[in-house]
Amino acid sequence: MIGSVRRLAAVIGLLAVSAVADAQPLPSWNDGPAKQAIVDFVAKVTTEDSPDFLAPQDRIAVFDNDGTLWPENPLPFQLMFALDELRRLAPDHPQWKQNPVIQAALDGDVAVLKKDLKKSLSEILKETHAGTTVDEFDQRVRDWLSTARHPRFDRPYNGLTYLPMQEVLAYLREHGFRTYIVSGGGKDFMRVWAEDTYGIPPEQVIGSMGPLQFEIRDGVPVLARQAGIDFIDDKEGKPVAIHRSIGRRPVAAFGNSDGDLAMLQWTTMTRSPSFGLIVHHTDPEREYAYDRDPASSGKLVTALEQSEQQGWVVVDMKRDWKTVFETTAASDG
């Protein structure tokens, strides 16, 4: 009786949602093969008498973040945050003048940082945030997000998510999917705003991680950030992180670079039904255009080459997206 009340309640909820959502799915997508592929996939795995029907617990979709849900230019936004933090804290750290990476960052010498973006980010985060507690770090991200603006688009960074991808996130959730972020970016950085910005709760945000130490400071238990990197959630690390965090294989994966190749393979190869999608940046007017030789992160060669054989959908941003960004800028929470 308890079970049946619950099931009935769930059915009422799902019916109401589906009826509204399916009238006009994905309105910011132009009609075409990419949009159709998304709609077809969702239909076949959620139709009860379909051979491809998936039980709700198996409806798991994973999304890369930088370049897939929001831009990664002129630099990945977490690196923009770290650079702003560096400038904010520099007056108290005269010793930074002896550190070539930090000094390059302060001088705006982006070429030096780009030689190894991940190493630069790690070095800058170490200098700015090692020793802070996770709560303090969280507050710093919040403070930054409420004041910083993107240099080209002049909006808060979390006002620059891709509207078509926001629609995909919502569309999947309306059809019983759980949506996860699986990003090379820092897990703790993304969790601060992912729930407000994407509707993705902290336990569904997977990312790179630095070491943490449990301490009791003046009677208060804290987790203190330590220097270094424990886990890089990129390339072959993505399937590992997915397995560890979720414990089930996803059936849908969305990415934009070779950093997502292993995640796309893990999600789709020798699996049916499954779905893979690559966002190809082809729109320098409204956003950016890059693949083989990106100005920032996001190199895309092998995944694009494999896309046809693997049946992955390649989104041509310029052609497939009616709108790129939401018209009103988001503010932080």
Place this chain on the structure above:
Amino acid sequence: MIGSVRRLAAVIGLLAVSAVADAQPLPSWNDGPAKQAIVDFVAKVTTEDSPDFLAPQDRIAVFDNDGTLWPENPLPFQLMFALDELRRLAPDHPQWKQNPVIQAALDGDVAVLKKDLKKSLSEILKETHAGTTVDEFDQRVRDWLSTARHPRFDRPYNGLTYLPMQEVLAYLREHGFRTYIVSGGGKDFMRVWAEDTYGIPPEQVIGSMGPLQFEIRDGVPVLARQAGIDFIDDKEGKPVAIHRSIGRRPVAAFGNSDGDLAMLQWTTMTRSPSFGLIVHHTDPEREYAYDRDPASSGKLVTALEQSEQQGWVVVDMKRDWKTVFETTAASDG
């Protein structure tokens, strides 16, 4: 409108569940301060006009496994599994005669293994399972669980969960809590049976982890287990793993040893409302009796000393539990 239908549906479900469940909460617990403390805590955090009311997303409860949800004698059950695997695979590995830990395990020389249980387990798992895929490992655990029986109680191992703790898990979930396992045991070992045995899905099972490698073998993507340990989810590691996996602080923690001290502190210190509970093994007739000097794992000294000052509930198994094990043995899935 969608939101309100969903909320209504959720309310219908919760009301129905509460009405049934609260008639006779925790029937396998004797009346007394431990049972009362659990019921009082749940009541105050789920009563809407209470100053201690918690929103559903904050109702997170974490449970140690060995010695808290099932026994850890004569050895932690994962080590029993590993020893059985060793015996099963020994005929194909004559070189094991040169490995002192493996040879001790094969000879049943438990004293040698107990010098460092975690190191022994790691060594045995490396020899038996390194190179296997996560799916193959999963199947081996399943096969073992369907045939192995506990030497004292002569039941399948997953038929030996503590009925009073199963009732706590269900009671919390009926009141909107999410229940997590946070165990020193292997995450992949526990996930195989945790959903059937405890109703806890894989993404809510947190544990120790070995390195994994993504590979494509003959066109099939796999995650292959590597030798070694990446993360030990014990002591100060527990709050770290909780933060990484959940991203929110729990409000209730259940453990049985000093390995749970940091998790209890992280959950309850300087936090209100919060709840901590220690299972004290005091019942050699029905289960086991140990704290300071356990025959297996489960040393309990500091957490017991701090319990009064911290307000943690100490369960006296002999006095507080009407029944220890379910009367019918569980079978595996």
